[in-house]
Amino acid sequence: MNTPFSWHDRTVLVTGAEGFIGSTLVDLLLAEGAKVRALVHYKPYAEKGHLAHLLGDPRVEMIAGDVRDPGRVMDAVAGCDTVFHLAALIGIPYSYDSPGAYVQTNVVGTENVAEACRRHSVRRLVHTSTSEVYGTALTAPISESHPLQPQSPYSASKIGADMMALSHWHAFELPVTVVRPFNTYGPRQSARAVIPAILAQLHAGAREIKLGSLTPTRDFTYVTDTARGFMAMAACDRALGHAVNLGVGREISIGDLAEALIAASGREASVVVDPARLRPSGSEVERLLSDNSRAREWAGWVPEVSLAEGLKRTSAWVAENLELFAPGRYQV
Numbered sequence: 241m242n243t244p245f246s247w248h249d250r251t252v253l254v255t256g257a258e259g260f261i262g263s264t265l266v267d268l269l270l271a272e273g274a275k276v277r278a279l280v281h282y283k284p285y286a287e288k289g290h291l292a293h294l295l296g297d298p299r300v301e302m303i304a305g306d307v308r309d310p311g312r313v314m315d316a317v318a319g320c321d322t323v324f325h326l327a328a329l330i331g332i333p334y335s336y337d338s339p340g341a342y343v344q345t346n347v348v349g350t351e352n353v354a355e356a357c358r359r360h361s362v363r364r365l366v367h368t369s370t371s372e373v374y375g376t377a378l379t380a381p382i383s384e385s386h387p388l389q390p391q392s393p394y395s396a397s398k399i400g401a402d403m404m405a406l407s408h409w410h411a412f413e414l415p416v417t418v419v420r421p422f423n424t425y426g427p428r429q430s431a432r433a434v435i436p437a438i439l440a441q442l443h444a445g446a447r448e449i450k451l452g453s454l455t456p457t458r459d460f461t462y463v464t465d466t467a468r469g470f471m472a473m474a475a476c477d478r479a480l481g482h483a484v485n486l487g488v489g490r491e492i493s494i495g496d497l498a499e500a501l502i503a504a505s506g507r508e509a510s511v512v513v514d515p516a517r518l519r520p521s522g523s524e525v526e527r528l529l530s531d532n533s534r535a536r537e538w539a540g541w542v543p544e545v546s547l548a549e550g551l552k553r554t555s556a557w558v559a560e561n562l563e564l565f566a567p568g569r570y571q572v
């Protein structure tokens with residue numbers, strides 16, 4: 241009989257820990273008894289993002305740094321049982337403006353993390369990918385064997401990062417798993433993503449909701465489900481050397497999503513297409529729908545939060561934190 245996996249007293253590094261998914265993962269790890277080392281992006285004004293509520297908590301060691309700095313990463317990894325690598329440049333529109341920055345942070349940064357994990361013999365590295373690496377679905381639902389299509393500089397950099405991580409499994413037997421979240425959403429997400437962008441406009445009183453293309457479909461996963469998936473993959477030996485999708489397995493168009501958000505917010509508004517928010521025609525991913533069989537069968541991971549409930553929770557959080565958003569400005 242297998243002994244249930246326990247996080248109690250394990251030292252865990254989370255890169256990108258101050259971000260949306262990273263901070264949620266930190267909260268769940270702490271609740272399970274882990275000791276968390278949080279690598280946060282250095283800022284001269286000492287802002288800690290969504291980890292501010294944990295300042296002074298003895299269970300959390302915060303390290304300011306940058307994954308592009310191999311020495312800093314090497315120091316951060318030392319003594320860790322598990323490393324969750326979430327630090328990345330993630331905005332798709334900004335990748336059109338600065339593709340080189342995405343290569344440096346996402347590809348070179350991942351190499352630095354993987355090499356540090358190899359040198360320090362960590363038990364497990366969980367590397368964060370994205371459903372964007374698949375591009376527009378050629379077959380649906382999308383399994384992990386679906387071709388990878390670099391339809392934006394962002395997705396290209398994440399494909400490169402995934403391959404760098406997996407190369408360390410093949411070449412050096414580094415115990416690494418690649419997780420591919422499908423459109424994570426929830427409290428703490430920034431306005432660069434579609435759900436908080438819509439909700440911020442609604443709660444600011446807008447009567448017209450400005451969006452890009454309304455026809456693409458996405459598979460939205462609530463943030464705590466995604467974070468639980470990360471933890472499940474860190475305990476799943478069968479996932480070593482593989483990519484694993486974390487998605488619900490249901491799709492909704494952006495237009496229908498907007499209508500659902502209008503209902504969840506209790507507001508009244510109409511939806512209009514803003515040309516400034518449209519992706520280049522060859523870069524738009526028209527359909528994302530996950531096959532989550534591996535996560536379910538290998539690790540017993542099942543999403544728990546329905547889209548209706550998740551949108552309700554997210555709407556309430558945006559309404560309470562509207563000062564964090566600039567609803568009238570398109571956030572790249």
